[in-house]
Amino acid sequence: MRFFVNQTPSLLICRLALAFSWVYQGAVPKIACQSKGEIDLLGHLIPVYQWACEAVFWIGAAEILFGLFLLVARSQWVFLLNIAALTGLLLFVALFEPELFTLPFNPLTLNISLLALSAIALLELKKLNHLT
Numbered sequence: 001m002r003f004f005v006n007q008t009p010s011l012l013i014c015r016l017a018l019a020f021s022w023v024y025q026g027a028v029p030k031i032a033c034q035s036k037g038e039i040d041l042l043g044h045l046i047p048v049y050q051w052a053c054e055a056v057f058w059i060g061a062a063e064i065l066f067g068l069f070l071l072v073a074r075s076q077w078v079f080l081l082n083i084a085a086l087t088g089l090l091l092f093v094a095l096f097e098p099e100l101f102t103l104p105f106n107p108l109t110l111n112i113s114l115l116a117l118s119a120i121a122l123l124e125l126k127k128l129n130h131l132t
Contacts, residue, residue, distance in 0.1 A: 011124035014117045015071050018082065021114055022067030030060025037100075044096040076129075079122045086111045086118070 007015070029035035038056050039049070046052040066085075070078060090111045093100055101108050 006128070008124050008128065011121055011128065014121035014124065017117050018114060018121065019067040019070045021110075022063045022070065026060040026063030026067065030056050030063065041093070041097055076122055076125055079118050079125065082118045083115060086115050 029038050034053060034056060039052050042052045042056055042059070043049070046055055066082075070082065073079075090107060093107045100106055
């Protein structure tokens with residue numbers, strides 16, 4: 001808990017929001033509910049349905065771990081990795097399932113918001129590193 005004391009309120013809010021998003025996206029549509037959409041999207045890379053289901057589960061577990069890591073990481077690289085991952089995921093959807101961009105609360109609006117939070121977190125972390 002001592003770690004959270006050394007954070008600006010903006011950085012803490014960004015960390016919590018980003019962590020929640022990754023943990024939720026890993027836990028609910030990938031592990032708890034195994035969304036057909038998640039499986040279909042991964043099916044572009046893994047054509048065997050059962051393997052795609054297993055991969056979705058493990059991707060969900062990795063997303064949960066990454067979300068938790070975002071809470072405690074002290075280095076800027078984790079936020080840069082987050083930006084790269086979100087950009088890559090956005091490009092993947094644009095390439096294989098562009099019709100998803102027409103849905104409400106679609107990958108574009110979600111990822112742009114998460115990218116903005118990542119940029120704010122980077123700026124706040126840089127401020128903290130300059131103060132110490």
